[in-house]
Amino acid sequence: MKEVIEEKVYAGRRLDENEALFLYQSADLGWLGELATYVREKKHGKNTYFNRNFHIEPTNICIYTCAFCAFARRPGEEGGWEYTLEEIEDICRGYVGKPVTEVHIVGGVHPKRGVEYYGEMIQRIKRILPHIHVKGFTAVELKVMFARSRMSIEEGLAALREYGLDSIPGGGAEIFHPDVRKQICDTKASTDNWLVIHEAAHKLGIPSNCTMLYGHVENYFHRVHHMNLLRELQDRTGGFNTFIPLKFRHENNELSHIQEASVIEDLKNYAVARLFLDNIPHIKAYWPMIGKPTTQLALSFGVDDVDGTIDDTTKIYSMAGAEEQSPAVTTAELVHLITRAGYRPIERDSVYNILNDFSVVAA
Numbered sequence: 001m002k003e004v005i006e007e008k009v010y011a012g013r014r015l016d017e018n019e020a021l022f023l024y025q026s027a028d029l030g031w032l033g034e035l036a037t038y039v040r041e042k043k044h045g046k047n048t049y050f051n052r053n054f055h056i057e058p059t060n061i062c063i064y065t066c067a068f069c070a071f072a073r074r075p076g077e078e079g080g081w082e083y084t085l086e087e088i089e090d091i092c093r094g095y096v097g098k099p100v101t102e103v104h105i106v107g108g109v110h111p112k113r114g115v116e117y118y119g120e121m122i123q124r125i126k127r128i129l130p131h132i133h134v135k136g137f138t139a140v141e142l143k144v145m146f147a148r149s150r151m152s153i154e155e156g157l158a159a160l161r162e163y164g165l166d167s168i169p170g171g172g173a174e175i176f177h178p179d180v181r182k183q184i185c186d187t188k189a190s191t192d193n194w195l196v197i198h199e200a201a202h203k204l205g206i207p208s209n210c211t212m213l214y215g216h217v218e219n220y221f222h223r224v225h226h227m228n229l230l231r232e233l234q235d236r237t238g239g240f241n242t243f244i245p246l247k248f249r250h251e252n253n254e255l256s257h258i259q260e261a262s263v264i265e266d267l268k269n270y271a272v273a274r275l276f277l278d279n280i281p282h283i284k285a286y287w288p289m290i291g292k293p294t295t296q297l298a299l300s301f302g303v304d305d306v307d308g309t310i311d312d313t314t315k316i317y318s319m320a321g322a323e324e325q326s327p328a329v330t331t332a333e334l335v336h337l338i339t340r341a342g343y344r345p346i347e348r349d350s351v352y353n354i355l356n357d358f359s360v361v362a363a
């Protein structure tokens with residue numbers, strides 16, 4: 001099996017599900033890193049991308065109760081927040097004149113807010129920051145938003161695009177296999193819902209990202225099944241920019257008894273993703289989740305993107321025990337982190353156009 005896989009990777013041929021399973025179960029880490037680096041460098045050389053972005057989490061009030069989530073509160077429960085549109089405008093005013101290019105909007109699934117509300121939010125954001133790229137709303141949020149506004153998926157997406165939505169983040173995918181989904185997020189958007197929404201977005205020309213929440217109750221078979229569904233969708237549309245493995249963090253949620261994955265497991269997961277997802281251009285290590293040292297290591301295991309410079313407005317991970325409790329980093333720090341790992345820091349926009357090559361500055 002090892003020889004066959006090696007031959008396929010160097011010939012640029014696709015690995016099948018059994019081979020991916022073998023990589024998870026039996027491959028040693030050094031070899032995985034070598035193969036993943038070969039693919040990563042073939043696609044991107046030493047380029048390592050980041051962008052300058054900030055997060056808005058409009059609310060943590062959520063109609064669902066996913067077992068892994070430390071962020072959400074039920075309507076009326078203590079600890080819930082919901083920003084007004086004016087408060088969101090105030091957040092945006094804080095970025096006027098700063099070189100941010102993207103806002104990532106993600107939050108709980110609010111019981112009352114529909115397309116018109118979020119559409120107005122996008123319009124107000126763009127009035128204050130006219131050039132900002134709005135990456136907003138997971139498929140889970142979108143499904144409920146469209147139902148509330150009595151719109152089909154296509155109508156809802158077209159309306160949001162009209163309001164100014166530019167792309168869709170990858171959240172809400174978790175693990176697609178029904179045996180796992182039943183245990184960790186039984187009631188929210190199904191696998192089918194998630195895939196159909198992303199496919200419809202791609203067909204309307206709205207790009208998106210995709211994720212996989214790993215290191216909880218799933219096994220390697222479930223991860224391969226998950227990535228295979230993403231790869232099949234990508235074959236049909238080509239609309240995914242980036243795959244982001246999200247490491248399960250175990251504080252303050254119903255799955256706190258589960259030990260978190262080791263760094264070895266994180267690196268292995270990045271490498272297998274790089275090798276299996278041959279049609280998704282980028283693999284992102286979300287640094288606030290795994291911390292800066294693991295992010296540096298991940299660059300030698302298939303990762304070519306480290307997300308952005310983010311102020312400490314994101315709570316989804318800090319509430320679940322992420323490495324970075326106040327995940328803000330300056331551009332200079334990110335450039336340093338990438339350069340010290342032996343790679344070339346490149347600032348990108350949200351769809352991977354190159355904005356600045358910092359290797360020239362850093363050299």
Ligand code: V47
Pocket residue numbers: 068069070106138168169170171172173174209210211212213244246247248249250253286316317320
């Ligand atoms: O779907 C929630 C995850 C996701 C926990 O598209 C947790 O660029 C680990 O998808 N431990 C939402 N993960 C955020 C998301 C994302 C993040 C960064 C970049 C992009 C992008 C998308 O956060 C959820 C869920 O999978 N999550 N709780 C937890 N305890």
Ligand code: SF4
Pocket residue numbers: 062063064065066069070071072107108109140185188
């Ligand atoms: Fe709600 Fe999302 Fe948390 Fe699930 S993961 S409870 S949908 S905020």
